[in-house]
Amino acid sequence: MNRDAVMLWSAVALYGLGLALTVPSTWRRRPTLTRGTLGALAAGLTLHFGFLVSRAAEIHRLPITDVRSALSSFTFLATLAFFLVYLRYRIGALGLFMLPLVFLLTLLSALRAGKTFESPAFRSGWLVVHIGSILIGYVGFFLTFVAALMYLIRSSELKSKNLGAFYFRLPPLDACDQLYYRSLILGLPFLSLGIIMGFVYASRTWTGPWELDPKILASMVTWLIYLVLFATRLGGTWGGRRSAAMAIFGFAAVLATFLGISLWSGLHGYFPKLGGSP
Amino acid sequence: MNMNLLLVGINHRTAPVEVRERMNIQESRLAAAVSDLAHREGILEGMIMSTCNRVELVTNAREDAEATPIVRTFLAEYHHCELAAFEPHFYWLRQRDAVRHLFRVASSLDSMILGEPQVLGQVKEAYATARKVGALNGVLGEIVSHSLAVARRVRRETAIGSSAVSxxxxxxxxxxxxxxxxxxxxxxxxxxxxxxxxxxxxxxxxxxxxxxxxxxxxxxxxxxxxxxxxxxxxxxxxxxxxxxxxxxxxxxxxxxxxxxxxxxxxxxxxxxxxxxxxxxxxxxxxxxxxxxxxxxxxxxxxxxxxxxxxANRRERQREAAQAEKIIEEELVRLERRLSTRELAPTIVAIEEHLNRIRESEFERFSGRLSSLTPDQRQAVEALARGIQNKILRGPLLELKGGADRPEHGNIVRLMRRIFGVGE
The missing domain is CATH 3.40.50.720 (NAD(P)-binding Rossmann-like Domain)
Structure with a gap:
């Protein structure tokens, strides 16, 4: 194993350890996470950062232009976001809700290690901004998703009066709502910027009916979902449960766009043979 | 340092309200009562806590004194009654058990409503009253003050008091x-x-x-x-x-x-x-x-x-189990702290004691040793010192090495007794 692989796999292991450690502390109803948990995650985050820097040095640009690197960058940003949100809100349960996906996707990015494919197109600054801001938007929506999930559980527990496992562990409804809204207004501008950048880049370099690329269509659907969420939230027209359910659906769309469609999208496939256009 | 603890008490579980009110010590008379108890012959320190749910008396007696009859007399005199009639309601706890009970009371694990916060204030008051009359200036004082810290830790690390029970x-x-x-x-x-x-x-x-x-x-x-x-x-x-x-x-x-x-x-x-x-x-x-x-x-x-x-009541029950673990941890920690503090003076005292014996024996034999040459005399002195050190080696190793074990405090005390070095 070379140095990069060691760093990445250590990061995966440390994320896994951090995840494993959140379980007992949440189970024992500690309102905050233990130092061990945070330490493991911080160490994992540092190694992950080291890995990304090393990759960037190797390919001379941000490591986001192939599926594996994009995934890796996304989970790095998500863990970073976890820390920021945790420090701000001190929600111990956040670990339980965020870390499983972070761990799985980092693992996936490590497993899919392979040769990166090179294309002169990736040297374009437009593309880096395009992918970069979409990734930040996705991290925002990941938080929206987690907040919505916690909101739904909290709300249904309060409604059913069945004070079960989560009654003592989840943040107040208002805190979930606040996190939901703030992450939404973080994610939406970045996604919008990313999509616009993509359009600009595509219209300048691609020929043919690129608007019909599955990934572009899926992105538009995702973007619309979040636009609707934002509008209804501003107007106060939707109740909390409805918005939360929609946010969960929205994140499913994000995952489908981000991961699923990459597998068969022509122009966005990140795979050399399928990329028909220049 | 002297630690000969006795805790005598009744609470809402062991005694009905008629007995509790009969044994109650009024707040206005508490200071005088503590002072009386702590100044009885053989008693070094004392504290009394008296609330509607419990009466607890804690004493630290001299190593060679037996506190039970003293406390019994005190209670009988104070309440003007035959204590025998109330005997089955009392619990008598010593040393570690007494400390554990103090910790549990302060942490509200012994309360009628598990985790209720008032009891900590009551322990604080009892502590302050006893200190004011000078009845808590030794190990017991330190133990009670530690029990307040334990109670705070229990509140901080468990959710025992955080859910509503009304x-x-x-x-x-x-x-x-x-x-x-x-x-x-x-x-x-x-x-x-x-x-x-x-x-x-x-x-x-x-x-x-x-x-x-x-x-x-x-x-x-x-x-x-x-x-x-x-x-x-x-x-x-x-x-x-x-x-x-x-x-x-x-x-x-x-x-x-x-x-x-x-x-x-x-x-x-x-x-x-x-x-x-x-x-x-x-x-x-x-x-x-x-x-x-x-x-x-x-x-x-x-x-x-x-x-x-x-649901919250059940939750408190679950949290109480966690709190009991904290209390056991703190018991070990306190004992370790007390025994390591005792360690150095004990070693010094034992060594000095043996040095004195050696010197006085030389003194005694000085007449018969006067005929020795300086060389021979030095050899005899080295011989005596060598025997002393060899005998001491095992006990000192035991003393220094066992500081992590919970029973170490007892070993230190035992050594003092074996070698006849007092406080």
Missing amino acids: VSYAAVELAKKIFGSLRGKTILVIGAGKMSELAAKHLLASGASAIFVSNRTYERAQELARAFHGTAVRFDELFGAISRADVVISSTGAPHFVIAKDLAQKLLAARRNRPILLVDIAVPRDIEPAVNELDNAFVYDIDDLEAVVE
């Missing part, structure tokens, strides 16, 4: 599960009643402000508004008031629903779907149960509040 607090707790902080939130109290006033009082103490509405007379609402620094609203302006409120407490005697589903629907739209907690403590109920089906409306009636309290 119906009126349950309303506050629910409000916090929804709003987080109540600062800046508005409470609307519809109708009057002991329970709704109590709930309002708790909510206001958490930083909310209040509006009062009465379905009977406006004057009654004004009266309440004055008492709780709130505002009063006429019953026909109810809707406007509700749409401003984040928490509604309703306890009118009205025979029909005050808040029906269609009204609540309008209300939520006017609030732009911000959440609202509706607490219904009226029988017959004031709020249509179907309101709970609306998004962002949370309706709790009196039975629901009781269920919350019940």
Whole structure:
């Protein structure tokens, strides 16, 4: 194993350890996470950062232009976001809700290690901004998703009066709502910027009916979902449960766009043979 | 350092209220009583805690004294009674068990309502009183002060005291599960009643402000508004008031629903779907149960509040198990601290003691040793010192090496006794 692989796999292991450690502390109803948990995650985050820097040095640009690197960058940003949100809100349960996906996707990015494919197109600054801001938007929506999930559980527990496992562990409804809204207004501008950048880049370099690329269509659907969420939230027209359910659906769309469609999208496939256009 | 602890007590579990009140020591006479107890022959330190649920006497007696008869006499004299009649209600605990009991009492694990916070204040008071009369200036003082720290740690690391175990607090707790902080939130109290006033009082103490509405007379609402620094609203302006409120407490005697589903629907739209907690403590109920089906409306009636309290009680039981673990940890920690502090002076005392024996023996034999040459004399002295050191080696190793073991304090004390070095 070379140095990069060691760093990445250590990061995966440390994320896994951090995840494993959140379980007992949440189970024992500690309102905050233990130092061990945070330490493991911080160490994992540092190694992950080291890995990304090393990759960037190797390919001379941000490591986001192939599926594996994009995934890796996304989970790095998500863990970073976890820390920021945790420090701000001190929600111990956040670990339980965020870390499983972070761990799985980092693992996936490590497993899919392979040769990166090179294309002169990736040297374009437009593309880096395009992918970069979409990734930040996705991290925002990941938080929206987690907040919505916690909101739904909290709300249904309060409604059913069945004070079960989560009654003592989840943040107040208002805190979930606040996190939901703030992450939404973080994610939406970045996604919008990313999509616009993509359009600009595509219209300048691609020929043919690129608007019909599955990934572009899926992105538009995702973007619309979040636009609707934002509008209804501003107007106060939707109740909390409805918005939360929609946010969960929205994140499913994000995952489908981000991961699923990459597998068969022509122009966005990140795979050399399928990329028909220049 | 001297540690010969005895704790004598009765509490709500071992004694009925008639016995507890008979054994109670009035607050105004407490200082004199502690002073009396602690200054009896053989007793070095003492503390008395006397509340409606318990009477506890703790003493630290001289190593060679037996505290049981002294405390027995003290109690009999103080209460002017034959103690034998009350004997089965008392528990007598020594050393480690006494310390553990102190820790458990301060941490509210021994309370009637598990985790209730008042008992910590009562221990603090007993501690302060005993200190004031000079009855707690040794190990016992340190132990009691450690028990306060243990209690704080239990509060910090377990949720034993964080959930509501009364119906009126349950309303506050629910409000916090929804709003987080109540600062800046508005409470609307519809109708009057002991329970709704109590709930309002708790909510206001958490930083909310209040509006009062009465379905009977406006004057009654004004009266309440004055008492709780709130505002009063006429019953026909109810809707406007509700749409401003984040928490509604309703306890009118009205025979029909005050808040029906269609009204609540309008209300939520006017609030732009911000959440609202509706607490219904009226029988017959004031709020249509179907309101709970609306998004962002949370309706709790009196039975629901009781269920919350019940769930919290079970929760406290679970947290108590965690607290017991903390107490065992702290017991070990305290013992280790006390014994390591005793260690150095003990070693010095044993060494000095043996040096004295050696020197006095030389003194005794000085006449018969005078014929020796300086060389020979030195050899004899080295021989004596060598024997002393070899004998001491095992015991000193044992003393220094065992500081991590919980029984180390006993070993230190045992060594002192074996070598005959006192305090």
